[in-house]
Amino acid sequence: MTELKNDRFLRALLREPVDRTPIWMMRQAGRYLPEYRATREQAGSFMDLCRNAELACEVTLQPLRRYPMDAAILFSDILTIPDALGLGLYFEEGEGPRFHKTVRSEEDLAGLNDIRAEDDLGYVMNAVSTIRRELNGSVPLIGFTGSPWTLATYMVEGGSSRDFRNVKAMAFDKPELMHALLARLADEVADYLVAQVNAGAQALQIFDTWGGTLSNAAYREFSLKYMQRIIARLPTEADGRRVPVIVFTKGGGQWLESIADCGAQAVGLDWTTDIGQARARIGDKVALQGNMDPATLYASPERIREEVAAILTSYGHGSGHVFNLGHGITPGVDPDNVTAFVDAVLELSPQYHVAA
């Protein structure tokens, strides 16, 4: 394996000393980049792009050519597993993801395909190994998945939802079925992440996009527990190096203490949480990732720089912080404003670190 030239992302996740705060952006390979839109057009559908290892690699690398990001993230979708299970993923233009089938009964659950991640999701593993090879040790590669609860919301609702009425009604009225589905998903997700590590992923992020729509008690029962189960099944090392896990529950700011106990090395924060307060609450246990409001990227470069400064000051001195947005970058952002964002982190963060 090629030696890793820039490991400050991995070091910060383990709260080891770094020379400056590392940075990457959720959805950094995305529609705000004209070169992404061109490749996407060339590929055909969104899933065609995910399934084409060369093009998925291309869009993964695009933001790294523009910005000195400290990590790359696999270009894929969180709904690859439900698709492989047989639900039939498709995208309606401007409507978000949809499934041809839903899972709302024992029969639906029993009817899901048996899958092996290496085979049935082999296109994802091809993308991972292709990207890892092309990165050539420049920065680490992040693999990812949706959380079981988040995947279940799409599988039960049949797509995106505003009120999650079917999946929540299932959790309330058929808790055994809900737990059976979540247990199945936790197994599939663990297999999927293990396969990604085997294919070359050097860190992992679990996106719990919809965990924050639950009550505190329901979050622990239906979301956190299954992420904990997944993490317990992951390899701690690959190529003799720790593979850190980041858990990101959007809207989970009230539950940081319990999230920090789930076994992950790092906790992602959305922008509603003050990162300094989060560090005081859980910074002795885990690293923190985040957390600038993505809408800040619609402001002027000067204002973006001030927000970066405020977050760095709030976190304070020492390692354990990976700079990121508090959610994915949105399509309307001017790529030059991302330059201002990344430059600010590069220029303003060294003062908070002693050189490693």
Next chain:
Amino acid sequence: MTELKNDRFLRALLREPVDRTPIWMMRQAGRYLPEYRATREQAGSFMDLCRNAELACEVTLQPLRRYPMDAAILFSDILTIPDALGLGLYFEEGEGPRFHKTVRSEEDLAGLNDIRAEDDLGYVMNAVSTIRRELNGSVPLIGFTGSPWTLATYMVEGGSSRDFRNVKAMAFDKPELMHALLARLADEVADYLVAQVNAGAQALQIFDTWGGTLSNAAYREFSLKYMQRIIARLPTEADGRRVPVIVFTKGGGQWLESIADCGAQAVGLDWTTDIGQARARIGDKVALQGNMDPATLYASPERIREEVAAILTSYGHGSGHVFNLGHGITPGVDPDNVTAFVDAVLELSPQYHVAA
């Protein structure tokens, strides 16, 4: 004035002893009720319904005929003020509210109409006085408004938004303009609430629906500060009785301590906050309102009852709790499930109180 026969809602908001936990539901006059849909059809557009005092009164009273609610809430919309200011409110079917004009410059702000709440929003005051008369002292009447920040999001974006990019960019890059707009709105909202009290409102709720989309610092600067300013201008009494104010910031669970300091008598909680923990944090300062997940109403009556029991247990003994959902009831709910919800509060809550 007719004597108030049921005052447990007002008493609980002031943390005075009650015989049981009072209950009402946000959006209790709404589309889940077939009689509402019939009246709505009769009225014409949604705003026609708001502007017709007799029909607005009719839909306000409809849920009280079915359920023994402890309060009525004025039927109206949060966007009446921006409409009166001249932006031209309209509703696209299934799309949410829209405005013909937006406010994005000094000129736009200067071009807003001068308004007097009693005249330009006289149709709201007519509805308040009509409802108050028809209630005939059975339960108190709640008046309401949107928060300045929440109103500003619609005024700057021109309608509903997913990412609030224009209004947040204004807050970041033109803070003076943003503050001028918010100050103007705070004045108008205060006048509006005073007029509602003069017309007969006996309690007030400020809906800060979009405050939770801000960072902690931005929430204090752009939302909380202006709610505080409004509350400072409100009359403390009407008809010799305190007029309690409830502030509800959806997604504000991380900021309860600062919300509890804004001068309101009660803080509304969404369902992501554990109400027992909230009581431990701020229950010595304010009453709490909430906070069952509205999606619970899609579960079985038995399961709804269990959730009510869990919330009552979490809050514990004593006054200071007004039962409610954590957000508005959704249109697909079966009205019989609301019966189960209300009955559970009536039957299970007396054990937590000593008779007044």
